[in-house]
Amino acid sequence: MEDIERRIADKHFKPGEGFLQIYAEDPDGQMYCSLLRQGRKMCASLPGDKVSLYFVDGVRRQAGADSELKVVMVWKGMLDLIFKLASLVTVHARPIPSTYQAAPLPWRNDVKVWLKDGVFDWESPDYWWLHDPEYRATFETFTFAIFCFIVLHEVGHFHNLHAVRRMERGAPLEAESAADRERLERHAREVIADTYAMQFLMDELKQRQFADETHYHPQRHIAITYACFTFALISVSATFWGFSVAIPMDESHQENFYPGHAFRLRAIQSTALEHGINGLEPSLAHVLVSEAMKQSFEILSAMSDGDFVTWDQPLQNPIHGAHYEKVCEEVRNWSNPFYGSKN
Ligand SMILES: [Zn+2]
Numbered sequence: 001m002e003d004i005e006r007r008i009a010d011k012h013f014k015p016g017e018g019f020l021q022i023y024a025e026d027p028d029g030q031m032y033c034s035l036l037r038q039g040r041k042m043c044a045s046l047p048g049d050k051v052s053l054y055f056v057d058g059v060r061r062q063a064g065a066d067s068e069l070k071v072v073m074v075w076k077g078m079l080d081l082i083f084k085l086a087s088l089v090t091v092h093a094r095p096i097p098s099t100y101q102a103a104p105l106p107w108r109n110d111v112k113v114w115l116k117d118g119v120f121d122w123e124s125p126d127y128w129w130l131h132d133p134e135y136r137a138t139f140e141t142f143t144f145a146i147f148c149f150i151v152l153h154e155v156g157h158f159h160n161l162h163a164v165r166r167m168e169r170g171a172p173l174e175a176e177s178a179a180d181r182e183r184l185e186r187h188a189r190e191v192i193a194d195t196y197a198m199q200f201l202m203d204e205l206k207q208r209q210f211a212d213e214t215h216y217h218p219q220r221h222i223a224i225t226y227a228c229f230t231f232a233l234i235s236v237s238a239t240f241w242g243f244s245v246a247i248p249m250d251e252s253h254q255e256n257f258y259p260g261h262a263f264r265l266r267a268i269q270s271t272a273l274e275h276g277i278n279g280l281e282p283s284l285a286h287v288l289v290s291e292a293m294k295q296s297f298e299i300l301s302a303m304s305d306g307d308f309v310t311w312d313q314p315l316q317n318p319i320h321g322a323h324y325e326k327v328c329e330e331v332r333n334w335s336n337p338f339y340g341s342k343n
Helices: 003-012 029-044 076-093 111-117 133-159 162-168 178-209 218-246 260-275 282-303 307-311 318-334
Strands: 052-057 063-066 071-075
Touching (some): 003 052, 003 071, 029 178, 052 076, 063 133, 071 076, 076 133, 076 218, 111 218, 133 218, 178 218, 178 260
């Protein structure tokens, strides 16, 4: 083991965990290889610091960054969750072909139970979208998008220097408890990392899906932006809803229940509505974003058996609305003013 690997293992691994061994000939091997390659490429694109990515063989549904060791880690439990969420969106994003309509879906009894406890079976014929070339391509693109978002979120914490800022931050303001301050700041950091991830996820999707179109008409720019944004929004919505089901956020630092994941999705949607996407004219961007939100909502409602519809309702509670406003004010303290873009 290299020195850096030993340090990662000592600091972060629980008993029984190790670095994920990938065997390309296994049914899931190809997927791990291509995700690791993509993830390393994104981590390497950070300005300044060299950040490496490791997959950890462990059941925890977790991804994390260590700014001291300069690594991003993704556990196998998280990769399995990504495969499950990508499967759900793949099957619900388009009509099921008649050949497969009789096949029993693995989540037919209870989608939330399957997300939490189901075993992802790469070889079962019930997982027909893995074996049908056309659906397999869709599955791989959703997997790619969800994975990129998760890694880019961690990269976003590096990029916005969150570890440094946490040490430098000041004392709580008057009439504000330290716990309230910590909660606000934590939410602000998550929102910034998410916004960063969403922006660069669009670029990654564009590169993957439209790589051969380097020079095109403005009208084509609108169509490509819309396609990438819709794809990204569906992926990110599935990610947050899936996280709320399978890995409830650590809310221990909060005094009242707070719908953290729904809030993060809302922040991404509002950012796109308020600030537009990809340099498009604001009123046009607004129409496209609204349309993408509608599409995403329909897919998510279907794949969650309606749970997605009630999932973000706690956000209507005025106390959460007030918190949202405060987080927006806090966001500027945690953004990196020196880089307008990743490069
Ligand atoms: Zn985070």
